[in-house]
Amino acid sequence: MRDYKWLHEYCLNRFGSTAALEAYLPLPKAAEELRQISDDRYLSLIALRVFRAGLKHSLVDAKWPAFETAFFGFAPEKVVLMGAEHLERLMQNAQLIRHLGKLKSVPRNAQMVLDVAREYGSFGALIADWPVTDSVGLWKYLAKHGTHLGGLSAPRLLRMMGKDTFIPSDDVVAALKAQQIIDKAPSSQKDLAAVQAAFNQWHAQSGRPMCQLSVMLAHTVNH
Structure with a gap:
């Protein structure tokens, strides 16, 4: 699993500047x-x-x-x-x-x-x-x-509400598979726990909201 520094540098290179990247990323609502x-x-x-x-x-x-x-x-x-x-x-x-x-x-x-x-x-x-x-606990609830x-x-609903969460979209799942965190779309308790742990690690390293990390990760997938 790559660290946040790699994720940030990859997205910075893709967007061209810090300003362009920050302007693109979503902002969750405060509690x-x-x-x-x-x-x-x-x-x-x-x-x-x-x-x-x-x-x-x-x-x-x-x-x-x-x-x-x-x-x-x-x-x-x-x-x-x-x-x-x-x-x-x-x-x-x-x-x-x-x-x-x-x-x-x-x-x-x-x-x-x-x-x-x-x-x-x-x-x-x-x-x-x-x-x-x-986050996965709230989805399950x-x-x-x-x-x-x-x-x-549930994750898409939370994003609509403004609650900070990541979303295991097709691109996010592809990126997680590329980093060997999971080998298929997460549905089991084990896979969901592995995804949550990965996002928690990037969150701790960066201080960024989960929704921003989710969007950034999706952009590491080449189409």
Whole structure:
């Protein structure tokens, strides 16, 4: 496994200057910013991630105002009360993406948001306080307690929220394989732990957010 110095020099060479590299890299939200986001906005983002999966993002985003109306502004205490008959009626709404499985996921994920808020004070508190050195633990938590949040959905959702995390995209996986950290897309506990350990090492060496390290690593793959 190569160290952060190699990663930085590689990306510096690719981007041409420190200014160009820094301008390209994403910035995560601070913990306090994450804590201040309301539970309804978190539920809206969760639902948006679920509906974006497998579809053109611009198509889903264009319909999102109609979703906000149909789901009561994503107030979790209201959404959680939506039963089967209500969801069946939404299947007749041409302004929405009429996918019953994904529509059903919204009240289920509203229950997760309410459960988390009851335990931690707010959903934002859980997201803000979860250590970046255990990103995979947060993915697993969301996949276990939420609906339609398995695979890459949880890390992509966290990136949408502004929570610092790496994402095992195809390019990142290719780069990790090139450094012999893993030999396939990480799904087992062992492989996920190995990936987390690698990112933790680069994070300790550089002080950079995980999201920046993830983007930098992806750029070490030649297309």
